Amino acid sequence: MGANVIQQRTLEQKIVRRNTLLFILSRLDFTAMIVPVIVKIWGGAGLSFSEMLFLQGIFALVIVLSEIPSGAISDTFKRKYVLITGYMLICIAVLIYYFGNSFTIFAIAEGIFGIGGATVSGSDSGLLYDSLVNAKEEKRYKKIFGRASTFSFITATVSLIVSGFIATYSLRLPLLIIAVSFCFRALFCALMIEPKRTKAKSVKKATISSLKLLFRSKILIAVLLAVLSNSVAQRVVFWAYQPKLFDNGITPFQVGLIFASMNLVAALGSIVFPRISEKHEDTLLLGFLILETLNIFIIWHFDSLIIITAMMAVQLSRGGRMPIISAIIQRKASSDSRATLVSLYSSIGSLVYFPISLIFTLYNVSLDNSLMIMLPFSIILTVLFMVLVWTNHNGKGKKQEI
DSSP: OHHHHHHHHHHHHHHHHHHHHHHHHHTOOOGGGGHHHHHHHHHHTTOOHHHHHHHHHHHHHHHHHHHHHHHHHHHHSOHHHHHHHHHHHHHHHHHHHHHOOSHHHHHHHHHHHHHHHHHHTTHHHHHHHHHHHHTTOGGGHHHHHHHHHHHHHHHHHHHHHHHHHHHTTOSSHHHHHHHHHHHHHHHHHHTSOOOOOOOOSOHHHHHHHHHHHHHTOHHHHHHHHHHHIIIIIHHHHHHHHHHHHHHTTOOHHHHHHHHHHHHHHHHHHHHHGGGSOGGGHHHHHHHHHHHHHHHHHHHHHOOSTTHHHHHHHTHHHHHHHHHHHHHHHHHHSOTTTHHHHHHHHHHHHHHHHHHHHHHHHHTTOOHHHHHHHHHHHHHHHHHHHHHHHHHHHSSGGGOOOO
8 A cells, every 4th residue: 555655656746747847848938029020010010009909909808708718618628638729729820910911810810819828828837736736746836837937038038039130031930930839839738647636517617616716815806906917007018118119219129139138037036036935925916016006107207218127127027926826826726726717817807908908999099198097007906905915914813815
């Protein structure tokens, strides 16, 4: 009996090592290659800034419609097959972008990209966490996620530099490289070993249990506010970076270098902040929210290259937030609701972003006015986060939820 236990333990540790390696490899993200070229591609197709934002709104709407069912499907069936399907859909979307040259074609690509992204969301992290649970090593999750984020940011750094260089010769070639990279990510997921776990009985039950879990927990609601800051306010700010830089005479190649530097700072954040103990995670998220609010103010208020300072500083938040948020969610969820809960966060963020992008498009809201609107939005999120965390710490029995 003892030998069988040791053998089982050894097998589970091997599965953890294999899935950890493949998880890190599948997170090597070359999508950043699109950053130095996409605004130029949109501009060449005659799109306005509000139409650029609306494309992201279309992406957000598709996420809203497909995130929850795709997450529940992942909790109900094998996650590795869900991941393969999602990455191949994204590959197809990028190829459509490569050949497209109109708002309509780009919108179709964004829609397929959204379905693929929703399909992937939460599945890889859920598979990894279940592997760690079986091996009784779940405390390693945050560090592994942080390590994966670090390598992802470094890959993005190289991608940005290479893309900026390639763009001087071929504006669309980076898109083709991105499509190929997603084929490799699908392959890495195919090589993962599906761990033993409790599966959801149905898509409906997985969705209902995840909704109950989310809205009964103050700390999970607080985490949702932190997610909204990133998925709504900072998304608008991100698309303002390039026009602001171009207005200051920055070339696409220089934009690639700047964004590469930003990713190095984000990589630093993904190394340092996952080491923070669990009891300080909510305080750290609050600091990130404050930093992101200051970033919006600086990008909106200043027209000089001083904005680069804010762009760099907020990357610490970008690098540190996801390992912490993901760890909190995984600890609160069970194996039959992990992907669904992650999908809920993404879906709600997209649900909020879509009407905002639609309004901006219908009223042709300028870049500066878009940022001005996001500033009070970010302040409100920060204040509400503080209230929820404070009441969580000072509620009945002063019981910590994290």
